[in-house]
Amino acid sequence: MGGQNQNQGQGDWVELLPDLLDVIVKSLDSYCDYVRLRAVCKRWNLVLPKCPKSKKLSQLPWLVLPFDDGNDTLRPLYNLIEKKVYHLELPETRNKLFRGSCFGWLVMVERGPTLQLFNPFTRAKIDLPPITTFPDIRAYQADRRGDEYTLVSRNGVTYTHGKFDILKFYITKVVLSSSPALSVHDNDIMAVSIYGEFRTLAYCRLGDDGWTAIPTRCICFEDVIFHEGKIYAVTCTGKVLVCDMSMSGPLKGVWIRAEPPKIRVGSHYKYLVGTSSGLLMVERCFDVNVKYLHRHRMKQYCYKTSGFNIYKLQSRGKKQRWSKVNSLGDYVLLLGLNFSSCILPHNFPDCKPNRIYYTDDELDTQYAEVIGGYDIGVFNLEDGSIERLAGRDILYPPPIWVVPE
Template sequence: MVDWSKNLSDDLLDEIASHIDSYDDYTRLRAVCREWKSSLPEIPRRLSSELPCLMFPCDDNRDNHDHHGFFSIFMGSEGKVYNLELPNTEYKSCRGSSQGWLITVQKGPSIDLINPLTKVQMPLPPIYTFPDVLEYQQERVGKEFLVRMIYLATQYRNLHIGLAAMEQFFIQKVVLSSSPGKSEKSCIAMAIYGDCSKLAYCKIGDREWKLVEGENSLVRDIIHYEGRFFAVDHIGRVLVVYDNEFDVMNSSPTAKVFAAAPEGFSSGRPYLVESSGELLLVDRFLKVNRRSYETAKFRIWKLNLKLNSKSYTKAKWLKVKNLGDRMLFLGFNESFSFSSRNVTPPHTGNRIYFTDDYYEGQSSYKATGSDIGAYNVGDGSFLPSALPLPGSGGCRRRIWPPPIWVMPKALPC
């Protein structure tokens, strides 16, 4: 019997591979025979966009805070759940995603970037190099870190903090300026950290995190937009925290107020999202009581502005009541949007998909991680969850680590 798979030309095989939209299907194609595996690169030359994936711990590891090397990925474009093994993630917590990469923190206490598809890893400076971390003594079990923390609003005091608390709560979010696969030297990581929610930054290959000067406290979200880092603080002010005009290697970035909060902002949980080239501010309202918390509603504004390399032009906030075909994805991840037209079968736009990022309550509530769902911007209703998670059937329980949205990027771009 003739093995037809060996008779396909490389050009024809490349043509077949170019029409595959799923990374997992591409992996299966390479596994057909040795010839195909050697002919096709491990990373596909062309991979169409997929719907963002929801990454959450496997059933066997949901209640284990340390062992979470296996994750289930909800592949929205396929409606399937996959188990993916991530390299060296045992004893690590995932503290977000950006540019298709996961940000993990180890009790070691290292910080790493991991591409969940290619398994490539890149180190960031360790957690003990952050500003306000004064000492790290590994032998002092349970009190390894000496951290400068806020006390009585304007005063500070030094407290000893253990490895577990630092791993889970010290870093709130990390956002990348670009994928490290494109150029490690130009990739900048910006982090929200500490009890005052300050900003610190580093470049791939740096030995330590450096403080952002200026208006730098109680930051709630960050985004890299139009070549600059933007942030939003607890009262809804938008800050510019990085500009291409200075060299990060030789200058210290300074956070400056770029726009005041929009009228009607109520100090909820703000996010900055790029959607169709525009910068959106999304305010998430939480209903919090002694036993639980849950998302109550959202409000959206658009910042009408013009940017160029030398100046900023401020403009007024415009309220947004309809997102059209866009879908927003919010949580511990870098907030992003996606067009419902880019997936098959078609999905409904004008939606906000959110995960639980209420880090203030992670140590206080039994149902931590379960505030997950979809919101209809048009009528303000919450949609029944189709996600295979605890709580989907009305019974909320703890999900640890909290699920995170990821936009996979197999290509180093």
């Protein structure tokens, strides 16, 4: 009788109504707990979606880490709230580099022309137009000795690059206008890329056959975002280009008239972040040292984030200017190879406000896997202190933030 009652009790739990399951989901604080909840039984796994509808859970940031030594199927993901590493079976990410993270989707580049969106939580895939369709690539040849790309420079000179150079340096970042999981039609979603030797801009819509250049004389864009129906991109000098997505025909940009903020002398990098109260420009400052490795007869450039400066675009009539911001209030910023974002962390224990969580996106220093990926931390705007999140000198490929949508 005891065994019969026990089985009956388990059956009652299995038959819980979806509304009661939703109540349980709303009480959870961790995406890991949500995964465990779906794993209780087959029925719950079918009833509950792979990605939670609760914003409290879906906005929890994860840090995707390189594969552990000796295992290239279990991808480590660092839970920022629990401060634990979980391993997901993600062989799809083997031998891939990440060049973007938007709405829970990773942008993956591999040793070939394929460019793909991948959702690590649902394992769904979407193809983007291949690398061979970017505006400055004229030919692609694959053979056993190594793939070779033929490109044309801005002044019309033709040159070639091998697949490893293209893999590591050609694409800097790709961002999406909206989540593929929430859009009815693929062509509703636009992707923008910073690409090529001169870090210029190109765009496409999902389902397009190729990438289209956004014409501009400026080069060396460092970040690009979608914000309030427009594309914003910032150059290394702090100039900001704006493209209105609602305009018919090919995209064209106009420059924000505001004078760029005075950038600190030395090494720096810039990001754009769209918030409910306006547009932010974030300057990331570095300390750079040179170590001489006598054993290898080479220089090793060691960089470390030393701080951040934040500026907000203010408008008065037709006049615009960048004003210094000293506090984020209750918000935090997530910066790196991901879509630069601003989130409200009050639902997440131990995720403190008024901080910048950043990962390592200094791609130029990560050639030949000599150094890089390690510059990960949390910057406190209140006192200027930095808490390092990585404990190794080299993390390759560099980690990236991903936020389930």
